[in-house]
Amino acid sequence: MASDLETRAKEAFIDDHFELAVELYSQAIAINPSHAELFADRAQANIKLSNFTEAVSDANKAIELDPSISKAYLRKGTACIKLEEYQTAKAALEAGASLALGDLRFTNLIKECEERIAEENGEVPSQSLDQTSTSVAVPSSELTDKTVGITKVDLPMVSTKPTKPKYRHEFYQKPEEVVVTVFAKGVPAESVSIEFGEQILSVTIDIPGEEDAYTFQPRLFGKIVPSKCKYEVLSTKIEIRLAKAEAIQWASLEFSKESTIAQRISVSSGTQRPIYPSSKPRRVDWDKLEAQVKKEEKDEKLDGDAALNKFFRDIYKDADEDTRRAMRKSFVESNGTVLSTNWNDVGSKVVEGSPPDGMEMKKWEY
Known part of the structure; x- marks a missing residue:
């Protein structure tokens, strides 16, 4: 067969x-x-x-x-x-x-x-074809019955206005990887096709019923390891993780002749966890995190519950073990009405429930 x-x-x-x-x-x-x-x-x-x-x-x-x-x-x-x-x-x-x-x-x-x-590398001068003359002028005095005069005609310049991409994308990087985010909301996972080359990223979103498929195929600033790259289709975006072949700082996402100089990132020996969003994980900057959630809610148009869940996930993900224990203990013991990050405060006592204004706690008997 x-x-x-x-x-x-x-x-x-x-x-x-x-x-x-x-x-x-x-x-x-x-x-x-x-x-x-x-x-x-x-x-x-x-x-x-x-x-x-x-x-x-x-x-x-x-x-x-x-x-x-x-x-x-x-x-x-x-x-x-x-x-x-x-x-x-x-x-x-x-x-x-x-x-x-x-x-x-x-x-x-x-x-x-x-x-x-x-x-x-600039070793050989390049000559562009558009520098070559495309018109021939023959003096009228030299025209004979066997000579064809070619009149120089100025052709109008045709300018093509770049079309705005269907989806916006942005990127950030760590020493070992580059994270690319394509803001495509509500796209089915089966409509997304992503492939990785040695220095190529290929993203295609082809939704049935839509006329034109979205394609994004940049030649990347640096080389990647395709087998270690991965992506995830979320409800509001597509998150793509590119594993760098070298620990260098990318000057941009896409390769260009103007930005070919890359700085090597010095990574200290031993495991170093990225510090985010604060260099003091035991002191949570609530105002900063709340502002960040509001920005993400605005950019990605998250629903209220989704934004709140992401807010708490971000806190938990980047917290130390004591902070996580405090969050788990306070949330469970208060029936989901209290979330504390201070283990010294909640570790030695039972956390009582604290209902919102206008509501009261009730204990259910089984």
Whole structure:
């Protein structure tokens, strides 16, 4: 069955039906997920569709299953060049060239990578095509019956106004990871597809019934470890955790030639827990936390109960053990009407209930 699907996929590819080829290869992979050739061939079909991130993912899987398959390295290198990941592309192509001696495709692509890398480093001056003159002026005195005069025409500049993204995103970082938040409220988890490359993040939100899918595919500032990255679809947002390959400070989320200098983060030996929101966990800054909750409630439009629950979760998550014990004890003993963070105050006594104004406590008899 899998071999029949593979044959049909190759025929579709030859006929330039690349989407059908990807679909057929995917069906064959579902039946035989350990066949490296299927991933390598689907990578080529994805390249034809300009699905370069998916092509890199397929090529990596093919290499993982069979490190001796040279065409997987070729396809990874080709896709990485399209993604402007020239260092990664060069490494893959050199590995593939050692398996396919004499194959000029590897030689030519490696040369292209080297030129691009040199250009990025400012070693080779780059000449933009838009600097080349596109008009020819022929003096009227030189026109003959065999000479065609070309009139210079000033073409109007076409400006494309950037469209506002459907969902807003932001990020923050720690020494070991970068956390990206996409503020997409009420999105079903099955409509979210996220993939991780060596320096690529691919986010797709495709909700049935909506015309255009949301895509966010940045080339990241630094390299990540795809196997350690993860994400979670929440009610108001999608939280993506990118594991850094190196403990460096990212100057931005996305790579740009202007912000390529990264500062290494010095991490002390031993375990160091992030200090948030206060450097003195035993003294909770209630005003600050309340203001933070109100801001998050405004930004993420949390309901009252959801905001309150998140407020208490944040306190509990970042508190020390004594504070947590105080919170658990006071909450349980007061039937949910008191929440104390001071263990010295509640540790040696039973916490009495304290109902809101206008209400009274009642003890239920069973």
